[in-house]
Structure formats: C-alpha cells, structure tokens
Amino acid sequence: MSPADRTTAASVVYDALTADDAMACAALDLELFGPDGPWSAAAFLSEIGSRHNHCFAARLNGELVGYAVLATLGTGSDREFEVHTIGVSERTQGLGIGRTLLRQMLDVVDREGAPVLLDVRTDNMPARTMYEAHGFEIVGLRPRYYRPSNADAYLMTRPGKTLPLKPLPQKTAAPSWTKTVPIAEARAGGAAGAGTRDNSGEVAGS
Numbered sequence: 739m740s741p742a743d744r745t746t747a748a749s750v751v752y753d754a755l756t757a758d759d760a761m762a763c764a765a766l767d768l769e770l771f772g773p774d775g776p777w778s779a780a781a782f783l784s785e786i787g788s789r790h791n792h793c794f795a796a797r798l799n800g801e802l803v804g805y806a807v808l809a810t811l812g813t814g815s816d817r818e819f820e821v822h823t824i825g826v827s828e829r830t831q832g833l834g835i836g837r838t839l840l841r842q843m844l845d846v847v848d849r850e851g852a853p854v855l856l857d858v859r860t861d862n863m864p865a866r867t868m869y870e871a872h873g874f875e876i877v878g879l880r881p882r883y884y885r886p887s888n889a890d891a892y893l894m895t896r897p898g899k900t901l902p903l904k905p906l907p908q909k910t911a912a913p914s915w916t917k918t919v920p921i922a923e924a925r926a927g928g929a930a931g932a933g934t935r936d937n938s939g940e941v942a943g944s
C-alpha cells in the first residue's frame with residue numbers, strides 16, 4: 739500500500755447503513771454486480787429496514803464506498819447468520835475496507851458463537867480469498883445460481899465457535915430450587931443430594 743493509499747484507508751469512517759444510503763448502495767451494487775442482477779434501492783431499503791439484519795457502511799469524505807449486510811436466521815441454539823452482501827467501490831478496493839466490513843460482521847456472529855454462511859461466484863477470487871482467510875470453507879456448489887449471468891456459486895460456511903462459560907452471579911439467598919428439608923430429617927442425613935450448582939452446570943454433592 740502506498741503512503742497515499744494508507745492516508746486514504748485511515749480516512750475511512752465505519753458506521754451503520756441507514757435508509758438514506760439505499761440509493762448509493764444500489765449505485766455501488768450496479769458497479770460491482772452489473773451482470774449478476776444488482777439490487778435496487780428498494781431492495782436495499784428492505785434489507786436496511788429489516789430488524790433481522792446488521793448493516794454496515796464504510797465512508798470516505800462522506801461518500802459511501804463500502805457496504806455489508808448480515809442477516810440473522812433462526813433462534814436459540816439454531817441461530818445462524820448469512821452474509822447477504824458485501825461490496826467495496828472499485829476505486830477503494832485493496833485498502834482493507836472489505837476485510838474491516840467482514841470483521842465487523844464476524845464480531846456479531848462470534849458474540850453468539852453461531853455458524854455463518856454465504857454464496858460467492860466460483861470465479862470471484864478476491865472474495866473467495868478473503869473469506870478463506872477468515873475461516874470460511876467451500877461446502878457446496880450451486881450451478882447457474884446467479885441471473886442473468888448463469889454463473890455458478892460456491893456455498894461457503896464458517897462453523898460456530900464454542901463460547902466460554904460465563905460465571906454465574908454469586909447469590910447470598912438460597913436458590914428457589916433448593917429443597918426444603920425438615921430439621922429432623924436433615925439431622926438424620928436426609929438433606930444429602932440437595933446440592934448447589936457450580937458454573938459448569940453440574941450439581942455438586944449429588
């Protein structure tokens with residue numbers, strides 16, 4: 739990266755996409771995905787407005803130069819994420835903007851330890867290289883996935899991570915599930931088994 743490029747990269751500001759960005763997103767999408775059915779401003783408005791999506795923006799001197807949309811699917815232990823789109827304007831590619839947008843999405847994903855998936859054109863080496871560098875692997879082929887180009891896509895996934903157990907807050911009062919044992923029975927040893935739970939979820943003393 740040249741010194742001028744470094745200055746440019748340092749000037750990029752990252753924040754959230756808003757409805758006001760829909761037109762600029764559509765213009766960038768046309769530049770980047772022309773042959774593969776670019777999204778309209780209405781499609782971006784819908785993505786940005788969805789409460790299931792996380793939408794990221796990269797701006798240079800106030801102008802949108804990158805965008806990314808991460809969708810949340812499923813609930814609880816079935817939670818997974820999907821990268822709906824990511825793009826960086828041609829004139830600012832190669833400066834680390836795509837990597838930063840992808841990392842912002844993966845921060846959201848990793849907070850939940852969930853898997854994430856995406857589709858990528860089989861011949862899109864810059865994107866495939868970036869995804870592979872961040873833990874994605876090819877798990878399937880979708881023939882003629884993109885229209886109108888009929889280009890094939892790879893399905894790539896990045897597995898979920900096991901989250902560390904969080905310590906439970908210390909309680910001074912007896913927990914509600916503690917068995918109440920009459921004093922006479924307790925003295926006779928009847929309270930054995932009414933233990934306490936530790937952070938691993940094991941019942942101590944049983």
Ligand SMILES: CC(C)(COP(=O)(O)OP(=O)(O)OC[C@H]1O[C@@H](n2cnc3c(N)ncnc32)[C@H](O)[C@@H]1OP(=O)(O)O)[C@@H](O)C(=O)NCCC(=O)NCCS
Pocket residue numbers: 770824825826827830831832833834835836837838857858859862863864865867868871
């Ligand atoms: C894919 C894309 C988002 C990458 O954004 P970018 O800002 O240019 O990428 P970065 O400068 O952050 O580089 C991130 C990584 O991408 C990979 N990469 C970027 N350009 C590359 C190229 N020309 N060839 C191979 N790998 C490349 C590298 O792994 C790079 O990491 P490195 O710099 O540590 O080697 C951008 O090329 C783009 O918008 N392409 C068109 C839209 C698109 O294809 N989106 C993905 C659809 S699935």
